[in-house]
Amino acid sequence: MIDVAIVGAGASGLAAAGCAARGGASVSVFDGNEKAGKKLYITGKGRCNVTNDCEPREFLSNVVGGKKFLQSCIYRFPPAYTKELLTGLGLKLKTERGNRVFPSSDKSSDVIKTLVAFAERGGAKLRLNSRVARIEKRPDGFLLILEGGERVEAKRLVLACGGKSYSSTGSRGDGFKFAASLGHTIIDPVPALVPIRLGQSVKAIEGLSLKNVSATVCGDGFSESAFGELLFTSDGASGPIILSMSSLVNRKKLDGAKLIIDLKPALGEDKLDMRILSDFEKYANKQLKNALFDLLPRSLVPYIIGYCALDADKVVNAVTKSERAKLRSAIKALTFDITGLYDVEYGIVTAGGVSLKEIDPSTMESKFVSGLYVVGEMLDADAFTGGFNIQIALSTGFAAGEAIGGPNV
Secondary structure: OEEEEEEOOOHHHHHHHHHHHOOOOOEEEEOOOOOOOHHHHHHHHHOOOOEEOOOHHHHHHOEEEOHHHHHHHHHHOOHHHHHHHHHHOOOOEEEEHHHEEEEOOOOHHHHHHHHHHHHHHOOOEEEOOOOEEEEEEEOOEEEEEEOOOOEEEEEEEEEOOOOOOOHHHOOOOHHHHHHHHOOOOEEEEEEEOOOEEEOOOOHHHOOOEEEEEEEEEEEOOEEEEEEEEEEEOOOEEEOHHHHHHHHHHOOOOOOOOEEEEEOOOOOOHHHHHHHHHHHHHHOOOOEHHHOOOOOOOHHHHHHHHHHOOOOOOOEHHHOOHHHHHHHHHHHHOEEEEEEEEOOHHHOOEEEEEEOHHHEOOOOOEEOOOOOEEEOHHHEOOEEOOOOHHHHHHHHHHHHHHHHHHOOOO
16 A cells, blocks of 8 residues: 555646655545646647746736635745756756746756656656546545556545646546545536637637737626737637636626727727827828728738728728717627537646635645545636736645655655
């Protein structure tokens, strides 16, 4: 019988393994993939935004679900702790816009190697290509039954299986099944940090990125707004501000909801009208389709003209006041119907999971299954983009590992 079995070799599992093993516990980490950290490998477009270099209070302001629950572990294991640990293990880091921390090499594989080294340094054993099929509670611990029939007994168990997004990386929701079989309540998993599907065709502007815009998602009884960058997909909208808003509305009723984009939030209606008039005077003898490039991205001009149902070939000096008003309205409130969010499979993280009411926030141990710990994306906690979710995975993993192995051993 081993002291600790950890299911999942992602950020939270490796963090827990490193902390538990350095206390002298015999630790084995089981993962069904051929390599550790498979989801970490694709995060940040392969660069791995490993944390956000901010103080705990600011960090928690970026948490969407589980803010109160996470206070203890984020203050105990803040981003500064992660940075010190990783750099101490030889990983060079750099901080970019928005306090986002990346490996200096821009290679997520370097983060994974460092976390694996942290786990193995204390003696933890990685069991790759070892998918757990079933878990049973025993009087003296837990029985893990692997695919293929191998049986492993452990005194304590850490579930670090991830959520349900990007199932190709191994996040199939197995952890939720294990937790439920051991008596835990699972809050229905929903997508977080996902694009929004739109009712109108945006194929013509697919790939268009808009910076410094304001966007609002509003529906029956709710409204969420954000300022920054968004981009259009083949059937919807994505980008930082859209992803963030998706996490705020993923449990709202989106029937009849709208996405409203202000393309020029720095300009009021009157100033925008003056700006349009100025451009119209400048290009008085040009066709409308050739007179808006100073105001809007080139690829967006035909779309806006079509949206307003205006004649693209009309000479600017013949454009009426009411037609100009339509143009102004479209620029300040480009409106789309929302048909829903992308599926949970496409979420950067999963919202929902094991109920936080049933987990000790200091140790991540189950409140009613002795020796069981739940960490990372399996918990009903999530945050905005910017390195916050990986830090949550690490902090909860550190908390569980330290509770098992003892502090600073």
